[in-house]
Amino acid sequence: MKIEGQVRxxxxxAIAAAVxxxxxxxxxxxxxxxxxxMHDRSNxxxxxxxxxxxxxxxxxxxxxxxxxxxxxxxxxxxxxxxxSFEIVRDEFIPIxxxxxxxxxxxxxxxxxxxxxxxxxxxQLDEDEYVVRTVMDINTNLSGAYVFSSGKNMGAFKAxxxxxxxxxxxxxxxxxxxxxxAHGRYPTxxxxxxxxxxxxxxxxxxxxxNGEISSYDANRxxxxxxxxxxxxxxxxxxxxxxxxxxLRRKGLTLGELASVIAAPFWSTIDSKEPKVKAELTxxxxxxxxxxxxxxxxxxxxxxxxxxxxNDRLKLRSMVVxxxxxxxxxxxxxxxxxxxESAAGRIYYPAGGEPVIVKVKEGRY
Amino acid sequence: MIIDxxxxxxxxxxxxxxxxVGDATISGCIGQRFIAAGLGERNISIDGIPGNALGxxxxxxxxxxxxxxxxxxxxxxxxxxxxxYGDIGDAVGYAMRGGAIYIKGxxxxxxxxxxxxxxxxxxxxxxxxxxxxxxxxxxxxxxxxVLGLNDDSKPIVGNFPGTGMHGGKLILRGNAxxxxxxxxxxxxxxxxxxxxxxTPLIKRYCLLFGADESKLLNDSYxxxxxxxxxxxKQMYVAN
Numbered sequence: 001m002k003i004e005g006q007v008r009x010x011x012x013x014a015i016a017a018a019v020x021x022x023x024x025x026x027x028x029x030x031x032x033x034x035x036x037x038m039h040d041r042s043n044x045x046x047x048x049x050x051x052x053x054x055x056x057x058x059x060x061x062x063x064x065x066x067x068x069x070x071x072x073x074x075x076x077x078x079x080x081x082x083x084s085f086e087i088v089r090d091e092f093i094p095i096x097x098x099x100x101x102x103x104x105x106x107x108x109x110x111x112x113x114x115x116x117x118x119x120x121x122x123q124l125d126e127d128e129y130v131v132r133t134v135m136d137i138n139t140n141l142s143g144a145y146v147f148s149s150g151k152n153m154g155a156f157k158a159x160x161x162x163x164x165x166x167x168x169x170x171x172x173x174x175x176x177x178x179x180x181a182h183g184r185y186p187t188x189x190x191x192x193x194x195x196x197x198x199x200x201x202x203x204x205x206x207x208x209n210g211e212i213s214s215y216d217a218n219r220x221x222x223x224x225x226x227x228x229x230x231x232x233x234x235x236x237x238x239x240x241x242x243x244x245x246l247r248r249k250g251l252t253l254g255e256l257a258s259v260i261a262a263p264f265w266s267t268i269d270s271k272e273p274k275v276k277a278e279l280t281x282x283x284x285x286x287x288x289x290x291x292x293x294x295x296x297x298x299x300x301x302x303x304x305x306x307x308x309n310d311r312l313k314l315r316s317m318v319v320x321x322x323x324x325x326x327x328x329x330x331x332x333x334x335x336x337x338x339e340s341a342a343g344r345i346y347y348p349a350g351g352e353p354v355i356v357k358v359k360e361g362r363y
Numbered sequence: 364m365i366i367d368x369x370x371x372x373x374x375x376x377x378x379x380x381x382x383x384v385g386d387a388t389i390s391g392c393i394g395q396r397f398i399a400a401g402l403g404e405r406n407i408s409i410d411g412i413p414g415n416a417l418g419x420x421x422x423x424x425x426x427x428x429x430x431x432x433x434x435x436x437x438x439x440x441x442x443x444x445x446x447x448y449g450d451i452g453d454a455v456g457y458a459m460r461g462g463a464i465y466i467k468g469x470x471x472x473x474x475x476x477x478x479x480x481x482x483x484x485x486x487x488x489x490x491x492x493x494x495x496x497x498x499x500x501x502x503x504x505x506x507x508x509v510l511g512l513n514d515d516s517k518p519i520v521g522n523f524p525g526t527g528m529h530g531g532k533l534i535l536r537g538n539a540x541x542x543x544x545x546x547x548x549x550x551x552x553x554x555x556x557x558x559x560x561x562t563p564l565i566k567r568y569c570l571l572f573g574a575d576e577s578k579l580l581n582d583s584y585x586x587x588x589x590x591x592x593x594x595x596k597q598m599y600v601a602n
Binding site: 037038040267270312313316318331332333334336337345347349350 | 392393394395396411412414415431433434450452453469471472495496497521522543
């Protein structure tokens with residue numbers, strides 16, 4: 001067998017997203033279709049999807065998707081959950097037996113609500129309590145890993161090519177108003193189930209193509225606020241930054257983009273005074289949350305998404321529309337594979353956020 | 364010869380191209396990379412979306428893309444012509460060393476990054492619309508011509524054009540007011556000699572895509588070239 005360096009592997013992760021601004025739900029079949037034409041951007045060491053609007057019957061509960069290495073980890077985790085959460089329903093996540101996906105862990109989901117008494121005692125809101133619980137399990141409970149924890153949404157991921165991962169999780173059987181997808185080509189870190197994208201916390205999910213040069217600076221900063229980077233890959237830090245800046249600090253999506261993909265000082269200097277003051281404030285207030293190095297990401301959340309390139313635009317991203325649908329992908333070919341008649345093709349500039357919101361009341 | 368690309372990977376498409384002679388049409392392209400890589404004198408027409416690195420190392424073939432193309436078109440291209448009847452992604456003409464690329468519409472970032480020339484090998488890129496940032500980054504030779512015929516009122520070029528430029532010519536239609544170029548470059552209005560150089564490029568663009576040739580030839584152009592009196596000094600080492 002040829003080793004790395006003797007063979008060139010043409011690659012670079014693949015991302016894609018499809019969202020209905022009218023909140024119309026559609027099956028996962030469409031987003032899976034975007035992935036085969038970008039097959040060469042992945043190497044079979046990770047694929048995954050985030051689906052929004054898929055659990056309307058349990059929309060008041062947090063849907064925890066959890067990998068367990070073994071039954072001990074499962075029972076330990078379940079006993080921990082049952083102490084502070086009402087578990088409304090729990091079950092195995094349906095999967096398909098296919099030869100492409102191997103070494104499958106125990107994969108279960110739990111629809112849960114934190115006990116009001118626990119929240120009152122700790123003086124926490126339920127989102128914050130869920131974040132702390134997820135961090136606690138992922139950091140301290142060996143063999144258990146919560147990879148999805150939002151309401152009325154879910155992440156599905158595995159080691160494998162994304163199109164196979166989609167079939168493995170039977171995503172054509174789910175209906176969502178928004179889907180994101182990722183094909184992974186890990187460059188520095190292991191290809192394991194927990195390391196596949198999307199990375200989720202509450203309803204925030206990130207799919208990411210790129211490599212974070214500033215990872216350790218970002219990690220040290222965000223860990224001061226109670227987040228723990230435990231998943232052996234850089235992308236998770238973006239998810240925590242998004243949760244910190246959006247939920248805890250109350251920044252807008254545009255402001256988040258101006259922090260993590262802040263313009264150069266020379267570009268800021270060329271802006272009109274009000275914009276210049278805002279951009280200067282954000283860069284100076286959150287300097288350690290600037291993400292450098294190449295990236296294209298899609299941040300998903302209940303009711304919409306934001307797509308963003310690094311400020312130098314060292315990764316590709318294409319956006320297109322058809323009726324109420326918006327499509328985003330690393331390559332136009334992937335958009336064509338989802339919707340051959342998509343129009344209004346455009347290529348966002350580096351650091352220019354593309355924000356898509358589903359109509360209020362429709363999700 | 365018509366090659367139906369649906370269901371074929373890039374290797375099979377290029378094998379079929381290599382096994383055929385004369386003009387060829389590739390239909391139903393959906394992101395297959397490296398199409399026509401290294402190909403000598405042939406005429407190739409492409410329907411659908413060709414993948415990244417279309418015409419890499421191209422060696423004389425004429426490629427016509429009847430729509431948009433993706434990233435790194437004409438990567439290290441040596442000779443021939445690529446005409447894209449739509450928009451194009453990033454890094455078109457990456458390290459290009461010969462031949463010409465014509466884009467009817469807009470282009471992404473890093474057009475002509477590291478383009479070079481040697482003796483009679485003088486590559487050219489003509490963009491009909493606007494371009495993204497880092498136009499002509501590290502350009503070392505050849506001509507990059509941007510016509511700015513886009514009708515979306517966005518500027519003809521993004522930020523940081525000509526960064527690290529040390530050879531060749533960057534030419535923008537109009538007077539390039541408000542566009543910042545590096546201090547190691549000089550900006551001037553196109554001379555008769557410059558115009559003589561770009562006239563065949565403009566004529567070819569108009570022949571391919573049907574723009575107003577006489578208007579374009581009568582317009583004023585801005586030429587950016589490296590400032591040999593102010594080279595890049597002491598950026599990395601004390602020199």
